Amino acid sequence: METNRKKTLQLVQKAMLTALAIVLMLIVRFPLLPSAKFLEYDMGDIPVIIATLLFGIPSGVIILAAEALVQSLTVSAASSWEGFVMHFLSSSLFLIITYLFYTLGKKKKNSKLFFVIGLAISAVATAALMIPLNLIFTPMYLGVPVQAVKEMMLPVIVPFNLIKGAINAFACAVIFLPLKNILKKTNFSDD
Numbered sequence: 001m002e003t004n005r006k007k008t009l010q011l012v013q014k015a016m017l018t019a020l021a022i023v024l025m026l027i028v029r030f031p032l033l034p035s036a037k038f039l040e041y042d043m044g045d046i047p048v049i050i051a052t053l054l055f056g057i058p059s060g061v062i063i064l065a066a067e068a069l070v071q072s073l074t075v076s077a078a079s080s081w082e083g084f085v086m087h088f089l090s091s092s093l094f095l096i097i098t099y100l101f102y103t104l105g106k107k108k109k110n111s112k113l114f115f116v117i118g119l120a121i122s123a124v125a126t127a128a129l130m131i132p133l134n135l136i137f138t139p140m141y142l143g144v145p146v147q148a149v150k151e152m153m154l155p156v157i158v159p160f161n162l163i164k165g166a167i168n169a170f171a172c173a174v175i176f177l178p179l180k181n182i183l184k185k186t187n188f189s190d191d
Contacts, residue, residue, distance in 0.1 A: 021047040033163075093129055101122075120169060123166050135149055
């Protein structure tokens with residue numbers, strides 16, 4: 001009976017984090033760079049990363065897929081399926097790296113340090129991945145030549161993705177570490 005209760009509780013927690021990711025993605029949106037107002041930051045990935053840390057990579061990827069799909073059908077409809085693919089791949093990389101470093105840190109009894117290192121590496125790796133993704137997909141949905149995207153790369157695209165990754169990393173560090181302790185004390189987490 002305890003196992004069914006725990007599975008139900010985890011399902012509810014995952015559903016809540018999915019809903020929170022979608023609501024944050026829809027409501028908290030703003031441009032990071034005055035020169036590129038079309039590139040908007042949204043906070044939707046933060047609950048997805050937290051869900052991944054709590055429930056593992058498969059759950060995080062499923063929640064991310066739901067959030068990215070809603071985003072591609074609503075506020076980012078202009079970027080169509082290309083935007084979905086870019087968001088899904090880049091955010092998947094972020095959450096996978098963060099999760100792997102966090103779990104490695106738990107094994108080494110230094111989870112906070114490894115968690116912070118994982119967040120930093122995730123932010124940089126995601127920005128690096130967005131370079132080829134933008135070169136491949138942005139010309140398709142903007143209808144511009146690859147050269148135009150190359151010209152935006154250093155002054156716009158790379159800084160945007162580095163800032164976005166840094167905000168997500170900082171927010172996850174500030175939110176997850178205290179949250180983990182609260183969940184552990186209230187028996188909502190095995191961590």
